[in-house]
Amino acid sequence: MSEKTETKKYSSKSRNALIGKIILYAILILITIVMIIPFLWMLSASIKSDREVFQMNPFVWIPEVPKWDNYIKIWTKIPMLKFVENTVFLTIVVTLLQLLTSSFAAYSFAKLEFKHKNTLFLAYIATIAMPWQVYMVPQFIMMRAMGLNDKLLAMICLQAFSAFGVFMMKQFYEGIPSELCEAARIDGMSEYKIYAKIMLPLSKPALSTLTIFTFVSTWNDYLGPLIYLKTESKKTIQLGLKMFIGQYSSEYGLIMAGSVLSLIPVIIVFLCLQKYFVEGVASTGLKG
Amino acid sequence: MDEKKAAQVEKLEQESAVLMQKIREETDIKKKRKLIAEREKKQRKITAIRNNRIISREAKRDLIAYSFIAPNFIGFAVFTLIPIVFAFLLAFMDWDGSNAITFVGLKNFIKLPSDTFFVAALKNTIIYVVGTVPLTMIASLALAIVLNQKVRARGFFRTVAFFPYVASLVAITAVWSMIFHPSKGPVNYLLLTVFGVAQENLPKWFSGNLVLVTLILFSVWKYMGYYMVIYLAGLQGISAELYEAGSLDGANTWQKFKYITWPQLRSTTFFVVVMLTINCFKVYDIAVMLAGGGDGKLSTSATVLVYYIYQNAFNYWDLGYSSAIAMVLFLIVLVVTLIQFRYEKNLDA
Known part of the structure; x- marks a missing residue:
């Protein structure tokens, strides 16, 4: 008798666990559908003709005759190659500068003692909560006075020195035991060497996280280039895509092909670095 | 020597x-x-x-x-x-960017309350923030809890949830405008054929009162993956012993969430809410791209503060007025952040 209730209890418990699992996976699949359908739609529309894009009955994901030449036309309809070149240049320079200068400054704030340390750091902290949009106008006026209007250099100056990067790297470095640096100092290593030989190799997760953030935000930036870059040969992919939408608002296939193109680099960068990503966010104190 | x-x-x-x-x-x-x-x-x-x-x-x-x-x-x-x-x-000056600057005191600020477009922008921005912040927080926390379980292909699901965040706004808003297209889009097609909504009652997603709802939905969809990662990092900091102790005491899943997960995540939630609030107040591109039409002009029903800052500066060259609006934006963000900090401190005490 008692054995029977025991097995019954046991089986109902495992049944509950099974139901839980099923619900969990159902939720996961639902989320995945919601998240991914716009991207599938984008891919599908990029090889369709304009008539096929909104054809619902019957709706097909892959048309009978895929229009691959949408992917060729985007290069000739607008100077896409130039836009890609500009964006790649900007993104790489900004990301490198950001990684280098922020980790450099962060090392000093985290591991060195010096005069006015707190005042300097306060200057960074105070601006973190300040939306860029609050000072974008005076910044533009200043850049214009410096002759940087309509130059890619303006975009670099704008994005390469963020308070956010310094703050994030500092949080991470503070998690590295100071004894490591002390030991190296006793061995006669200079501060520059300690930074290069000890700190940098240890900061892969933080650097990966900062790379993802900087790469994504520079690559996808719209308002910055909109304000600064006026000449067509200086524009970036995002401005180019927007041009497409304005100029050829009926040519959905082309817009989607351009969109797919603009997503490829960020997705590659993200996939390459994502294994460090959660760890990076966890160890840089970004979680609060 | x-x-x-x-x-x-x-x-x-x-x-x-x-x-x-x-x-x-x-x-x-x-x-x-x-x-x-x-x-x-x-x-x-x-x-x-x-x-x-x-x-x-x-x-x-x-x-x-x-x-x-x-x-x-x-x-x-x-x-x-x-x-x-x-x-x-x-913000206290009058300047068109080329002629002489003149000091005008509070004139720019006094003008604000009677400017109907500014009032509309302020109202819309606040509605957008009030709608987006809690929804995104709840969605990202739920997502993080689900994706912190031991499930198959966890990495895949996490990557998928993060996709909208890395995707370019221009590209992804173009897709949304197609999917939610009032007359041709698949969403309204489903409402018409499957749910039997009458043709004339089909929602116009990008105009009128509904446009703010669309903006909020879009933002939640785009940004919840990002805040999910922050919550995931927070969840990983909670010691497994706490849950074991909870299990021994016979706590069910909900109780474990209420008495362990939620209190342990308090500082993470605080960070998420502060960041979300700041980021939501500077909304601009989402509004322009979803509701701006071909020329990127926003009507009073969809205008937001940053759009009006931009308009005043780069279309009307009224730099002083534009800066005054920017100051209003800054003050609101500052006050909200300070209130949040105060609240967090009270909880600590």
């Missing part, structure tokens, strides 16, 4: 001796301390010269530290700090 140094040392030592004498005679303790510090400085200089060092150890230490900070700080000071100061001043 050596003679010169010897002379220098001798001179310093004499000065130091004079100081010593003064210190002995001085009765006022404050003045005495000052003199002692002065003498110590001289002594350090002497050792520096004796040890053949051009600069003292402290100065060298400071210089090295500054050399680390300088590359970032100079860029940061020139391109961020100075414009911020400039922005504060500009």
Whole structure:
């Protein structure tokens, strides 16, 4: 008798666990559908003709005759190659500068003692909560006075020195035991060497996280280039895509092909670095 | 050279001796301390010269530290700090960017309440923030909890949830405008055919009252993956022992969430809410791209503060007025952040 209730209890418990699992996976699949359908739609529309894009009955994901030449036309309809070149240049320079200068400054704030340390750091902290949009106008006026209007250099100056990067790297470095640096100092290593030989190799997760953030935000930036870059040969992919939408608002296939193109680099960068990503966010104190 | 140094040392030592004498005679303790510090400085200089060092150890230490900070700080000071100061001043000025600047006091701010477009922008922005912040927080927390379970292909699901965040706004808003197209899009097609909504009742997603709802839904969809990662990091910081203890006490899943997960995530939630609030107040591109149509102009039903800052600056060249609106934006963000900090502190106490 008692054995029977025991097995019954046991089986109902495992049944509950099974139901839980099923619900969990159902939720996961639902989320995945919601998240991914716009991207599938984008891919599908990029090889369709304009008539096929909104054809619902019957709706097909892959048309009978895929229009691959949408992917060729985007290069000739607008100077896409130039836009890609500009964006790649900007993104790489900004990301490198950001990684280098922020980790450099962060090392000093985290591991060195010096005069006015707190005042300097306060200057960074105070601006973190300040939306860029609050000072974008005076910044533009200043850049214009410096002759940087309509130059890619303006975009670099704008994005390469963020308070956010310094703050994030500092949080991470503070998690590295100071004894490591002390030991190296006793061995006669200079501060520059300690930074290069000890700190940098240890900061892969933080650097990966900062790379993802900087790469994504520079690559996808719209308002910055909109304000600064006026000449067509200086524009970036995002401005180019927007041009497409304005100029050829009926040519959905082309817009989607351009969109797919603009997503490829960020997705590659993200996939390459994502294994460090959660760890990076966890160890840089970004979680609060 | 050596003679010169010897002379220098001798001179310093004499000065130091004079100081010593003064210190002995001085009765006022404050003045005495000052003199002692002065003498110590001289002594350090002497050792520096004796040890053949051009600069003292402290100065060298400071210089090295500054050399680390300088590359970032100079860029940061020139391109961020100075414009911020400039922005504060500009709000009290009248300027079109080329003619002379004139000081007008509070005129720009006094104009604001009677400007209907500004009031609409302020109202819309606040509605957008109030809708987006809690929804995104709840969605990202739920997502993080689900994706923190031991499930198959967890990495895949996490990546998928993060996709909208890395995707370009221009590209992804183009897709949304197609999917939610009022007459041709698949969403309204489903409402028409499957749910039997009458043709004339089909929602116009990008105009009228509904546009803010669409903006909020889009933002939740785009940004929840990002905040999910922050919550995931927070969840990983909770010790497994707490859950084990909870299980031993017979807590069910909901109780474990209520008494362990939620309190343990408090600082993460605080961070998420602060960041979300700041980011939501600066909404611009989402509105322009979803509701702006071909020319990117926003009507009163969809206008937001940053759009109006941009319009005043770069279309009307009324830089003072534009800065005044920017100050309003800044003050709101500041006050909201301070309130949140106060609230967090009270919880701590």
